[in-house]
Amino acid sequence: MTDDHVRPIPRRPARGGDDVYVVDTRSRRGGGVAPRAGHAAARAGRSRATSPPPDGTRYDELGRPLPAATPSPPSAPRPRRGRRSGGRGAARWTVLALLLWGLFLLATPLHAWSTVARVDAAPDGNRPPASAGHTYLLVGSDGREDLSADERRELGTGSAEGRRTDTIILVHVPSGAGKAALVSVPRDSYLPIPGQGENKVNAAFAIGGPELLVETLEQASGLRIDGYAEIGFGGFAGVVDSLGGVDICVPRDMKDDKAHIDLEEGCQTLDGPDSLGYVRARYSDPKGDIGRAERQRQFLGAVMKQAATPSTVLLPWRWWGFTHAASSAVAVGEETGPTDSARLLLALRGVSSEETLSLVVPIADVNATTSAGSSVLWNDQQAAGLFTMLREGTPLDTPPPGTEGLPG
Structure with a gap:
């Protein structure tokens, strides 16, 4: 570079009075400004930084290589909060609905049970010792006191005063192996009645109500009766x-x-009045009172089977209606609790599926002449054998001798 290329360019004097000169380094030929080495290096560095070579190395503005960046792992997709929370909400509502439904199913029979009438059915004095399992007395009463004149005509109950029993069934639930058993006691069975001499067992109920009937059957069978349930005409319908x-x-x-009743042979649906007539009829049955007892056990099993169907349990109004109709129709003994009631109902339900045996007290004569008129005499030996098996807990899987109906 020659001196003629240096010329002073006057500028505003700086503070202090010194002159400021700018050296013109432009080439005579090109008239351009020669790049400084540092600027060129910086531009080269920027070029390298913005355009990385094929090996992937990156540089800073001064051309220095930058450390290689560690690749970030791919992030998991975020869950869709709206859909998940909506699903959880639906599940919670479903669980809540099921809990409420379960509470309703449980609370309904408990409320119905709280309205059941109570009667004194436990006799005074000496009673048989507790047996293996549990034995309950189920009675169908023909009392008409709670029926209006129109209801008596509709149900065909007549107008007789007092109370008698159309149905007497001992329900035995074993504590161990074996099947439960329904043992019908014919209402005309000729038995000793405590304090009353010998008479038809039906008279015990008419004279002394549930208490005397329980005492009569306990003495005749040797079985301790653990609970009592009674249903009337109108209640049954x-x-x-x-x-x-x-x-x-x-x-x-x-x-x-x-x-x-005027019913045709075959399977059909019976309403309340026809059902009552079906379980009461005996004069049109060739087996008389024995045939009636068979139909009573059959019908009780059918009622409990129908009560346990989804069409009853899953319809709130029907479940409520059935449990409260049953509670208003039934009277139970003072010592009979909800657990006793559950055992009794399960045994009745088992009749339809043959899980419960349907029996009758062994009979020697269905038309014996006695001081009480035409009566039913038990086969004492076979009856004692049956009651001993029940009392001692001998498993029953088939009907014992003499318990299937009429004497041979």
Whole structure:
């Protein structure tokens, strides 16, 4: 560079009075400004930084290589909060609904049980010792006191005063192996009645009510009766109607004016009045009172089977209606609790599936002449054998001798 390329360019004097000169380094030929080495290096560095070579190395503005960046792992997709929270909300509502439904199913029979009438059925004095398992007395009463004149005509109950028993069934639930058993006691069974001499067992109920009937059967069987349940005419019909009728297979054409029925043979749905007539009829049955007892056990099993169907349990109004119709129709002993009631109902339900044996007290004569008129005499030996098996807890899987019906 020559001196003629240096020329002073006057500028505003700086503070202090010194002159400021700018050296013109432009080339004579090109008239451009020669790049400084530092600027060129910086531009080269920027070029390298903005355009990385094929090996992937990056540089800073001064051309220095930058450390290699560690690649970030791919992030997991974020869950869709709206959909998940919506699903959780639906699940919570479903669980809540199921809990409320379960509470309703449980609370309904408990509320119904709290309204059941109570009667004194435990006799005074000496009673048999506790047996293996549990034995309950189920009675169908023909009392008409709670029926209006129209209801008596509709149900065909007549107008007789007082209370008698159309149904007497001992229900035995074993504590161990073996099946439960329903043992029908014919209402005309001729038995000793405490303090009353010998008479038809039906008279015990008419004279002394549940207490005397329980005492009579305990002495005759040697079984301790652990609970008592009684259902009346109108109550029975109401229970059937609360279920929308009960499906039953009628074994033969049945026309009975006293029972107010005219039924054809075959399976059909019976309403309340027809059901009551079906379980009461005996004059149109060739087996008389024995045939009636068979139909009573059959029908009780059918009622409990219908009560346990989804069409009853899953419809709130029907479940409520059935449990409260049953509670208003039934009277139970003072010592009979909810657990006793549950055992009794489960045993009745088992009749339809043959998980419960359907028996009758062994009989020697169905038309014996006695001081009480035509009566039923038990086969003492076979009856004692049956009651001993129940008392001692001998498992029953088939009917014992003499318990299937009429004497051979």
